[in-house]
Amino acid sequence: MRRLFVILSFMVWCRCLYAQQDVEFQVSGAFLQGKEIIKVKRDFFDPYVWVLSQNNEVYRINSITSQVEDLTANFSAYSHDSFIDIAGLNKDTVFLATATGAVVQYKSGGLKTIGAAEGILSAANSIGIKKNTYYDFFYFDAGAPPVLIVGSDKGLYFYDIRAEKATHPEGEHSSLVYEATYRTEMYRDSTAGASEYDGLKQLPVTFRGEYATFMGFLWEGGNGYGYNIKTACMISPSMYVYDAVTSRMEMFWGNSNGLFQNNFNQSYYVHSPVAHYLNGIQVNKVTNIYGLAAFGEGEWFGDPGMIKQNLLVGTDRGLYFSNSIYTRTSVGLRPFELFHLDALGMAKVNDICVNVASMHVPLCEDGAWVATGTGLYFLKPDYAKFVGQGSFQAASFKGAPGMQHKLSICSGEQAILAVDPKHYTGSSIQWYRGNEQLIGESHAELVTSIPGNYHAVLYDPCQNSHLETNSLELSVVSSPVFSFNYPDNLSYCDSASAALNTDYSPAYRYRWWRDGQLTGDTEFKMTATQSGVYHVEVSACSGSWLPSKDVKLELINLPVPQLHTGALINCEGMPVTINLNVPVSSGYTIHWLLDGYEIDSFANRSSVQIDKAGSYKVLLSATGQRCTKESEPLVIQFIKSPVVNLDKAGEIIICEGESVKLSATNNPAYRYRWYLNGVLTGEDVSDINVSSPGEYYVEASSCPGTWVPSSKVSLKVIEMPRLLIKTIKQAYCIGEAARLFLGGGLAGNYNISWRRDGLDLPELKGKTEITTLLPGTYQVIAISKERPQCNTVSPPYSLVFYEVPTVHISQKINTSLCSGEEVSLSVSYAGGYINWSTGETTPRITVNNSGLYKVKVTSATGCAAEDSIKIKMLPAPVFHVPDTSVCTYTKSTVVLTAPAGFRRYFWNNIQGSSGYAIREPQSILLTVEDENGCQASQQIVVSSACADVNLANAFTPNGDLANDTWRISGIENDPSAVVRIYNRQGAEVFYSKGYYTPWDGKFRGRALPAGTYYYIVTAKKGKQRFSGPVTIFY
Known part of the structure; x- marks a missing residue:
């Protein structure tokens, strides 16, 4: 077996992976050896396999008996043509497609060419039997007519095999049948042609699901995709539901450049992820086979368990197969690895047909027919050595946690042992108790009340293999058996809690008691945090409790004794007090010890006075118990007092910055500490240099806690002032x-x-x-x-004396100034900082108000000089002329009159008198000037005093030249005005666009009778509309 590693994609993305092989194939049958087999097909209802071989040879093989029949002679009439595809419905019905585009039907010995008479109008290139299933685990509708799918150069045909009539083609574009089996149907879509994107060709393909038809896209062209796609198939995330989650469907296709893979949902986009395998190897067929279908859930939302789905890839260099790609949670393209089947060598593989033994749940695909250049082979998958050792974790006690493999029940009760349908969907089950086969117990559940170790053997209905489940241990008890082996009295020293427990059984229930009250603990063990009398009750069956004996528990926690004193080393003759940190209590006895011997007189005291040196301890003993606790030792010493003197006395005077040395009696056994004004200085030697004024003395100590002082000396320091x-x-x-x-x-x-x-x-x-x-x-x-x-x-x-600066203010304009006019003031100075009374700091300022203006110039050295100037502004004229109005229609005139007493008047900037006549609405600017030449202005608004449009309500067209026409003012110069006049019957008697010639009361040259008429007038481009009556009088 050779392993083929994945070729990295050269397109959008690449990946590296390593997968474990999980199946191997055995050649269980070889047929037609030495012949090149072109196509092999077996319908999913019928056991007969139809084989197309070289030279138009046609064979029929019984897949059950392996009997081969040569039916070539029945097709001799077509020896002039070449068969390119075959599709068998059953033993007596088969169809062949020819290289010239014909479809040949063989039915019960009868032979005919299907063509235009049957509704197929274009050249066929591929055929297949349409699947006849719908949702719910491949339920087949046996009553539905069988249909032959025909791919042609101008669309797709559906040929009713019973009626021998084809439906109209779907679309007019070239179509090709890639896959037609009981669970998938995929062909080149004919409703849309190929599209070009960035030099690549996008080929639409159709996949028929249980409820809907889906369209995806394959790609061919430059950048390594290759051309002439010969085969394609669809992979679903569910074994039973084929249109559940399209986002996880993937398509595979092959051509002369290898095998390609993309995601169905993203296949439309030219830059969507595409994986490439078998680079440069011609791929002739790609399909897939399911295995171990009974050992998992086949729905898209279920646990796949051990279900396998392996690709089968036929190439010019032999057969390749993949590790399982069956998953429901994959993100991105499913990763896999291809393996070469060395048993077939490098023989060219032209076609592959997966053999279906059962289409019911669990599905059984028990092998594959492989058409090669050297004959026909039947391969059987073998998963046994890849399943692994150990038991299959599929059995459990019903109602118990899945990981609980032991159960105890009460006598008279029954336990239910079950095989989880999520892990095994088959029905071939045999239960065992130990090595004893339980005759007749072959269902998914076993009901029993007999104790023992149970397991089930699960048979693969598709393969000659089986798996043994995990073991389940069942025990039956009539009353609980447990131990509670504690002494009647339990004491725990230095413990805040104590653990109590009894024997554990998952079949038992527990409850704990303290001092006659339930504690709330219900496990086989509990932690006691209080002293008391405890026992446990155990129940193996409902309503029955068995108590243990009582145990008296005491949690004893003696305090930690600690000894404290003022000093460990003391002066001779001075009593020392030792204090204990715990009080006297009836719960324990206090024992005092000196150098290991108990001092009886100190018993049960928390404080003692001593005068002997030695190692002191305290021992606490619990009353009536063996618990004790001892303090750390406290070592006490006694030594003699020291003698100390200074070398100086009285008062010492020094200058600031000088120092003087003070010396005390020197004894290496002494400790020293110096004082200044009664405060420790921190010095701890016998001699010190001092420079700070005050009273000095020293203390010496030869034992801890005792200090002996010397005489005192006074130091005076002459402090010199800091002169400045x-x-x-x-x-x-x-x-x-x-x-x-x-x-x-x-x-x-x-x-x-x-x-x-x-x-x-x-x-x-x-x-x-x-x-x-x-x-x-x-x-x-x-x-x-x-x-x-x-x-x-x-x-x-x-000390320096500085020059005083000079300053002078000058005015730029010396003429009279009117209020609001500006005058520039400037200062002359020889340097320094300027500050005007206005707050400005520039050499020149501009002012427009009367007043006294001052400036101050300060030199850099702070010497200052000032100057001032008085400015007077003449007031501006004050007057007011009210706004008014005028009516142009009445040709009236209004005179605007300005107040008297001014030297000159300007109307709209033209000099005139104090009066100004107005005949039209407008805005007038009036400016007056007084004797000082100061001016003031006002804008006067003259508005309109008459309506925009005025309509007379009557007129007298009697020829007396007075009111002979109907007058309308305000529209004389409006060419958009429209005037319509109607009589009382609604007939129009006057119309005018623009009212340049007023109505004279006539209609078609004749005077209308006196009476009331009605008008509609629109003006200003329809923005104004007037209507009402007008009366003619004579």
Whole structure:
């Protein structure tokens, strides 16, 4: 057996995988040896296999007896043509397709060509028997007429074999029957032609499901797809339901460039994933075979269990088969590996027909007929050595957890043992108790009350093999048998809980008691967290409880004793108190021990005073029990007190920055600690250098907890002030008096002197503040009166006097200014920062209000100068002319009158008088100017005072030249106006588009009688509409 690894896809995606072989095929029959077999077909209802061989030879094989019959002579009339396909319905009916496009029918010895008379109008290229099933596990409708599917160059035909009549073709495009079996029917779709995408050809194919017809797409062309697809098949995620989950259906097809695979749902897209196998090998047939169908669920939503589905691929280099691709959860294309069947060698495989032994649940496909260049072979699949060793986990106690393989029942009860239908759908079952076959027990469930070890043997109805299930152990009890082997009294030292348990059986029920009350525990074991009297009751059957004996349980937790004292090393003659951390209690006795010997006088005391050195312990013993707990030892020592003196006394005076050494009596056995003003300094040696003022002394210790002090010595430190010359200003201008003073106050214990530019200023001696007009570098010297060796000098201070800047404001325009006009003010200065009273900081500003404007210029050294200017603005004229209106229709005039007293008037920017006549609605701009030349303006609105359209309600066309026509104002210049007038009967007596000639009361040149008429007037392009009566008087 040679293993063929997957060829990586060169198209959209690639993958690498390694799969385990799970089937092998045995050649169980060889027929027609030495002949090239072109096609082999067996209908799913009939046991006869029809074989098409070279030279138009036709054979019929009984698949049960393996008898071969040569029927070639019956087709001698077609020796001039070549048969290319065959489809047998039963023993007496077979169809053949010829290379010239004819279909030959052989029925009960009769021979005829099916053609136009039967409704087939185009050249056939392939044939197949249409499947006659629908949903629900391949239920076959035996009453339905058998149908032959005919693929042709111009559509697909369905030929009723009984009526010998074909239906109209589906579409006009070329079709080809790829697969026609009891569970799948797939052919090139003829309702749509091939489409081109990126140099590839998209071929539509049709797959008929149980309820619907689905269309997918195969691909051929460049980029390695190859051309001339000879074979294709569909793979479903369900063994029994073929149109359940289209997203998991996959298609396989083959041609001269190998085998291809894609997903049905995604096959429409040119860039959808495609896998490629057997690159460069001609593939002539691809199909698949099911195995171990009884050992799993065949529905798409079920557990596939051990069900197998293996591809069979016939090529020019022999037969290949895959590992199982049956899955319901695969994401992406199903991965698999192809294996070469060496038993057939490299013989060309032209066709494959899967043999169906049973179409009922569980399905049985027991072999495959393989047409090769050297003869016909029947292959039988063999799964035995790949199933593995061990039992098949399919048996369980009904109602119990699936993993529970042991069960105890009460006497008189029955247990039900079952084979899970999810793991085995067959009906060939035999139950065993031990090695004893249970005669007649061959159903999925076994009801028994007899104890023992049971298992079932499950037979594969399709193959000569069987699997043994896991073992189930059944026991029968009349009353529970258990042990509770504890002493009557249980004591646990240092424990917060105790575990109590009895024997376990899944058939038993348990309940625990403490001090006569149920604890709520129902398992075979429990954890007690309280002291008390416990027992357990066990039940093997409903309503019956067997109690255990009582056990008194005590959980004893003595406290952890710990000893504490002030110091482990103590001075001789000083009593020491040792404290115990636990109180006196009736639950235990306190024992004190010194160097291992008990001190009787200290018994049951939590605190004692001692004066002897040694190792002390405390032992706690539980009252009436053997539980004890001991403290850690506490070692106490006693030593003599030390003697300590200082080498200095009284008061010591030093300058700031100096230090002095203090020494105590030196003894290596002593420990030291120094104090300053009663506070520990952290020094722990006999000699220290000190520089901080205060009162010093030292303590010495020769035993822990005891310190002996020395005499005290006082240290005084002359602190020198931090001299710093300050001023009240950062900078001074020429002419100012500078004030210099010392920062911080100086006590009277210092002598003060001043220097300028290094020279003493005796006149300033003793002063802490001076006033001067002289620039220079100043310093101050302070000398301690108490210790003249202590003195300090201030840092030098440089005093400078700066120039005062000059500033002047100038006005750009000197004429009179009206309110709202602007004037520019600018400042002349020699440098510095500008700040106007307006807040602006630029050399030039613009103002438009009266007032006093100031500017301040500050030099970089802080010297400042100011200037100001007064600006006066003349007020603007104040007046008001009210809006008015005018009616153009009445040719009226309105006069606008401005207030008197102004020097000039401008109407719409044209100078005039204080009055202005208006005859039409409009907007007027009035501007007035006063004696100072200041102006003000107002917009005056003159609106219309008459309606847009006015219609008279009567007129007198009597020829007296007064009111002889019907007047309508407002539409004189509107060419879109339409005027219609009707009499009382609704007849139109006047019409005018545009009302340029008013109505004179006449119709067709004759005067109308007096009376009321009715008008409809539209104006302004239909936006205005008027209607009403108008009366003619004479």
